[in-house]
Amino acid sequence: MCAKKILRKERGKTKAPRNVLRGGRFSAGPAAIMEKINTSIDFDRKLAAQDIAVSVAHCEMLAHRGIISRKNRDTIVSGLRKISKEIEHGNFVFKHELEDIHMNIESRLTEIVGDIAGRLHTARSRNDQVATDFRLWVRDALDLVEDSLRSLQAILIDRAEEHAATVMPGLTHLQTAQPVTFGHHMLAYVEMFGRDRGRVVDTRMRLNESPLGAAALAGTSFPIDRRMTAQALGFHRPMANSLDAVSDRDFALEFLSAAAISAVHLSRLADEIVLWCSDPFGFVCLPDSFSTGSSIMPQKRNPDAAELIRAKSGRVAGALAGLLSVLKGLPLAYSKDMQEDKEPVFEAANTWLLSLGAMTGMIREMVVNAEVMKEAVSRGHATATDLADWLVRVLDMPFRRAHYVTGLLVELADREGCGLMELSLAAMQSVEPRMTADVFKVLEVEKSVASRKSLGGTAPINVRRAAAAARKTYL
Numbered sequence: 252m253c254a255k256k257i258l259r260k261e262r263g264k265t266k267a268p269r270n271v272l273r274g275g276r277f278s279a280g281p282a283a284i285m286e287k288i289n290t291s292i293d294f295d296r297k298l299a300a301q302d303i304a305v306s307v308a309h310c311e312m313l314a315h316r317g318i319i320s321r322k323n324r325d326t327i328v329s330g331l332r333k334i335s336k337e338i339e340h341g342n343f344v345f346k347h348e349l350e351d352i353h354m355n356i357e358s359r360l361t362e363i364v365g366d367i368a369g370r371l372h373t374a375r376s377r378n379d380q381v382a383t384d385f386r387l388w389v390r391d392a393l394d395l396v397e398d399s400l401r402s403l404q405a406i407l408i409d410r411a412e413e414h415a416a417t418v419m420p421g422l423t424h425l426q427t428a429q430p431v432t433f434g435h436h437m438l439a440y441v442e443m444f445g446r447d448r449g450r451v452v453d454t455r456m457r458l459n460e461s462p463l464g465a466a467a468l469a470g471t472s473f474p475i476d477r478r479m480t481a482q483a484l485g486f487h488r489p490m491a492n493s494l495d496a497v498s499d500r501d502f503a504l505e506f507l508s509a510a511a512i513s514a515v516h517l518s519r520l521a522d523e524i525v526l527w528c529s530d531p532f533g534f535v536c537l538p539d540s541f542s543t544g545s546s547i548m549p550q551k552r553n554p555d556a557a558e559l560i561r562a563k564s565g566r567v568a569g570a571l572a573g574l575l576s577v578l579k580g581l582p583l584a585y586s587k588d589m590q591e592d593k594e595p596v597f598e599a600a601n602t603w604l605l606s607l608g609a610m611t612g613m614i615r616e617m618v619v620n621a622e623v624m625k626e627a628v629s630r631g632h633a634t635a636t637d638l639a640d641w642l643v644r645v646l647d648m649p650f651r652r653a654h655y656v657t658g659l660l661v662e663l664a665d666r667e668g669c670g671l672m673e674l675s676l677a678a679m680q681s682v683e684p685r686m687t688a689d690v691f692k693v694l695e696v697e698k699s700v701a702s703r704k705s706l707g708g709t710a711p712i713n714v715r716r717a718a719a720a721a722r723k724t725y726l
Contacts, residue, residue, distance in 0.1 A: 374473040382462035399607040419624035427631025458502035461486035465496035468584035507571035518564035570595035
């Protein structure tokens with residue numbers, strides 16, 4: 252049916268369209284399937300607090316600039332405060348036919364204060380409104396994440412200090428490589444999560460510019476004060492370009508990127524906990540509060556929390572990939588595609604925070620089996636590198652030659668079914684006649700780790716200093 256026929260058909264009718272906020276351009280409400288695909292209230296209701304804060308700031312600015320009266324401002328702000336309490340107390344009715352959080356709040360505001368509510372939308376669009384709401388939500392989420400990362404670092408530092416001298420096998424390719432301390436191992440993750448915090452801080456800094464006032468895409472002819480609203484909402488400044496302001500979702504991508512990298516770090520630590528808890532390792536034991544049993548095998552203690560963290564990292568990485576795919580082909584400015592930006596961010600934020608909390612609890616509560624770790628170091632010729640270094644230092648042997656001679660000694664120990672420490676001096680001298688009994692000093696595990704005093708090394712004295720420095724830097 253052409254537009255003229257529709258207008259003739261509707262002329263004289265007093266009944267309002269099903270959704271008045273769709274505007275006079277539309278003579279009827281959406282089809283059921285259109286309403287279903289178009290509505291976002293089931294997830295963007297999370298933006299309620301931010302939407303109301305943005306509306307209050309915008310309303311205050313409109314009154315300050317004389318665009319609306321102070322009386323209208325007071326009425327509107329009072330209505331918004333009432334809606335905020337309704338949402339807080341669970342009394343607010345979210346309606347799917349009103350599409351999103353913005354229209355739900357505006358509709359309720361109209362019910363409370365009447366047509367005056369319509370003045371609130373002067374000089375703004377849902378485009379700049381949602382962009383501002385979303386930035387505020389992500390900013391709040393970043394603050395929560397940074398606090399959680401800090402808490403995780405704090406417990407890692409505590410455990411590092413506790414186990415500064417607890418020896419364990421350092422692995423490459425999951426094969427015994429060199430002795431390290433458990434404290435040194437914990438501090439490695441302190442550094443990883445420290446970089447995660449850095450990315451969180453950087454992301455927050457870049458997103459902290461206000462889109463509000465960009466309107467639909469071109470700005471507005473009303474004499475608004477964007478700096479006033481930016482300041483009221485805690486932004487550093489307004490965004491410089493109106494097209495960019497409503498189109499940009501870099502902040503969401505940066506959030507997901509930081510989340511994905513941090514999730515990888517959490518996954519790596521979780522995987523190590525799974526290995527350490529297994530019978531072949533037995534390095535640590537998780538308490539009942541972070542373990543589950545088997546439905547059929549009574550003896551089992553399963554590290555389910557660690558396994559779930561390991562799995563959830565994939566969901567966070569998937570959220571990043573998904574949003575990149577949504578945004579990659581969009582022209583400026585706003586497209587409805589961008590409605591799909593929130594769910595992956597909301598889900599990733601929840602998963603990230605949940606994983607950080609679970610990991611903090613596991614690290615705090617896990618029992619470290621120091622004797623088992625020490626016994627494991629004795630297997631796999633962990634001090635072979637120390638032997639090679641001794642040959643270089645004492646016998647003035649080129650390292651490549653020392654590496655070869657040590658390999659021959661390892662082969663000999665394997666044939667005799669013993670460790671390097673258990674080889675006799677005579678056996679060692681059969682490979683290298685200049686060997687002396689002093690070599691056995693460097694083959695002791697404790698002396699091996701104590702000798703690693705280079706910057707960043709695993710020596711217990713280094714670990715204690717590094718833990719103190721990390722506490723000062725990060726906490």
